[in-house]
Amino acid sequence: MPATPPTPPTPPTRCPCLSGETYAACCGPLHAGTATAATAEQLMRSRYSAFAVGDAAYLRATWHPSTRPADLDLDPEVRWSRLDVLATSGGGPFDRAGTVEFRAHHRHPTGSLHEVSRFTREGGRWLYVDGVTG
Template sequence: MSKRNPRHQPSLSAERPCPCGRPKAYGQCCGRLHDGSAKAATAEDLMRSRYSAFVVGDEAYLLRSWHPDRRPAEVELDPGTEWLGLEILGTGEGTPFHSEGTVEFRARFREDGRAGEVHENSRFLRHEGAWTYLDALG
């Protein structure tokens, strides 16, 4: 894995389709969460924005959106990893009316010419009113 500057700014233009898979432009979708002009309304919104942060290399957003009890000191992203798509498999609670929730997802990627995927059931908690990523279940 290659270290990159945690202050890295997203490299995706605001007009491009959002990597999270929703039918919106990046600037009207996850880009608003990345730049701090909006907050995730649901745990799924946060999950999608975190996936998009991996796509655009926004390490600072990944750290900001991590629950402080579990946040690592840094995130190292490999610029050679190409993220290919996100599929939401299910959600549990995590609505605007909940304080915790889960999102099961599958994220496909290519690294060193080989296809792979991350399959995770993630836990999310509200912290100081905002959704945060806590950890992966089991």
């Protein structure tokens, strides 16, 4: 089945990551490839937004090659509605690794995902390595 093209919000729509910025000023440039995440938290937020807008290509591009799945099919039925960043460790502009704990809520089906994600910075780019859910 061919991948459904992402449907990014149009300005001035609020960014799905709930940073308080518009999509065009926040995660949009990262998804478009015109900017890169400066921190592990920014990458995590942009990955959440990619799930929210259905951008599987961005998710694959920001996934570390050692743990990246061969295929990534997003469930179009899941409607992501809120992101709560609970804690961060490392992951700053000069760090090589970091973790971000978050809870991502979805409306259909109703529920949430709680994860502590690990990130690494290689070649000046932050990449998602893996996460522990619970």
